[in-house]
Amino acid sequence: MITKRVLFSFPKDMVEKPIVYHLVKDYDLVVNIFRARITPEDEGFLLVDVTGPEDRIAEGLAFVRAANVAVNESEIGLRWDEGLCTSCGNCLTHCPTGALKIVDRAAMKVGFEPPLCVECLSCISVCPFGACSSLF
Amino acid sequence: MKTYEEINAKIEAKTAVVMTAEEIIDYVDRKGLDQAAREVDVVTTATFGPMCSSGCFLNFGHAMPRIRITEAWIDDVAAYGGVAAVDVYLGATQLRKNDPANTYYPGEFRFGGGHAMEKLVAGEELELFALSYGTDDYPLREIRTRFSIKDLNQAIMVNPRNCYQNYNVAINGSDKPVYSYLGLLKPRMENLGYSSAGQLSPLLNDPHYRTIGVGTRVWLAGAQGHVYAEGTQHASACLRGDNGVPMEGAGTLALTGDMKRMRKEFVRGVSLPGYGVSLSLGVGVPIPILDVDMLRQTCVRDRDIYAPVIDYSRDYQYKTGKVVCRLSYEQLKSGEVTIEGKKVMTGSLSSYAKAREIAWLLKEEISRGEFLVSRPLAPLPPNQSCGGLAARETTR
Known part of the structure; x- marks a missing residue:
């Protein structure tokens, strides 16, 4: 059993198809919807963790x-723009999972670890520099 | 003992020994104060963080026909027009017109003077809208146009208060969130906000203002600027530790510099939800190592610098003077502290990473012979306190 984070992007004419139902019913996958x-x-987005045997997930x-x-296995809905981040650290106390964290404490450099992000979006409003944004 | 002139001669000959305020700590630990004082010529200090008392004078040049601007907006941010015909002052905390501010609390405060300054330094185009009442010699009454920094005759940053020597740490002891200029403070002391570069910060490395004074050349967002006066609210008569380092706000600097020579990554607009807009600015100050005493001051460490923790749910507003406790920057930078037996996560508005980068950039400029140190023209007031505002009854 493995768990995979995937981002589904629905074109405008596809938002009414019950994708999650089929993943559960036909492929026996555990689907955990984050956002x-x-x-x-309109376009639709669905960010999920799917859990099951690797071949069934495939x-x-x-x-x-x-x-x-569209199935995107490498991106998530939260975007952290390293170029806009100043490493001030104002986000750190608002990120519940430590996805945003000090990656080098001597240099006090802030980094982002997407697999830890649960898309709570707290960082978006607290970032003074607009470094965090949402794809949807 | 070294003089400013001797140090500058070495800088010009590219033989000066320069270290950052971080590097010097280990170096002195290894070599001892006396040997290090003979070897090291300059220690570079730096800070990067929100500095609300910042802004810039812009001169647009004269339109045809001429206009004597009385009111002006830059990207819809009001700029002060009460100076000569085509000069304006754009302030960092001026909010864009029609921004709902805290009408729908907490407001987002997406764009203001600081953001317009960031765009200006980045070379982007901005919109100018200006009005006038019209005169015989300045007949034009309205103008709307686009400009970028290269179209301006001058874009001079003039900041009445930068580089606070030390600063409050904000905490929230109430049961409601507090939206402050030190970030969103969660209820029941769950987190805190601080803002200082600690051991890298300019005035913490020269706590008695011996080499930093009026006229000192500084690195202002990449440009060579100057200290033009004591900063507003300069309060040198403050509580100090045994090492002479202030344990509260204390001294400040008024800085100026040419925006045409600045780098965009060190001039950044700031949005603080529920509070407002500001500008984060990068400043570097070189400290000439005149003697052992000066070197000793630059060896100050995060663990020897203390900041007062103030409750921003009530004590700050009503100036009660209550200090919850004092924490060192070593504790604050660790990510978590204990206050009254409770674990508190630490967040920061200043960027130590950027301050470090600036200290390095300044070190490199000095090493290349491109940045000279300067003797202050006048000292900062040594024993001055900062008063409050009395609400007196008016007679009119």
Whole structure:
């Protein structure tokens, strides 16, 4: 059993298809939804953790792709722009999982570890420099 | 003993020994004060953080026909027009017109004077809208145009208060969130906010203002600027530790520099939810090592610098003077401290990483012979306190 973080991007005409239902029912996967924005007549985004045997996950994701939904296995919905970050550290006390953290304490440099991010979005409003934003 | 002239002669000959305020600590530990004082010529200090009392004078040149600007907006941010015809002053904390501020609390405060200054230094185009009542010699009554920094005759940053020597640590002992200029403070002392470069900070390395005074050349966001006066609220008569280092706000510097020579990564607009807009600025100050005493001051460490923890849910507002406790910058930088038996996460508004970068950049400039140290023209007031504002009854 493995767990994979995937970001589904739905084109405008696809937001009404029950993708999650099929992943659970047909592929026997555990789907944990972190964040979703599915608006009729607009693009949709769904960020999930899928858990199951590796081959079943691969089959499930192939089904999703075949349904014309983009599957992104490397990105998440929260964007941290290293170029805008000044490493002030104002976000650190607001990130509940330590995804935003001091990566080098001698230099007091801030870094972002996407796998730890649960997309609570707290950092977006507290960052004084707009370094954190959301894809959706 | 070295003189300013001897140190500058070595800088010009590219033989000066320069270290950052961080490097010098280990170096003196290894070599001892006496030997290090003979060897080292300059120690570079730096800071990067929100400095609200910042702004710039801009001169647009004269339009055809001429306009005598009385009111002006730059990217919809009001600039002060009560100076000569085409001069304005843009302040860092001026909010963009029509921003709802805290009407829908907590407000987002997305754009203001500091952001316009960041765009200006980045070379981006901004919009100028200006009004006038019209005169015989300045007939134009309105102008709307675009400009970038290269179109301006002058863009001179003039900051009445930068580089606070030390600063409060903000905490929230109430059961409601507090949106402050030291960040969002969670209820029941869950987190705190501080803002200082600690052992790298300019005035903490020269606590009695021996080499930093009016006229001192400073590195202001990449440009060579100057201290033009004591900073506003300069309060040198403060509580000090045994090492002479202030344990509260204390001294400040008024700085000026040419924005055309600044680097955009050190002039950054700031948005603080529920509070407002500001500007984060990078400043570096070289300290000439005149003798052993001066060197000793620059060896100050984070663990020897203490800041007062103040409750920003009530004590700050009502100036009660209550200090919850004092914490060292070593404790603050560790990420977690204990206050009244409770674990508190630490957040910061200043960037130590940027301060470090600036100290290095300044060290390199001095080593290349491009940045000379300067003897102050006049000292900063040594024993001065900062008064409050009395609400007196008016007679009109």
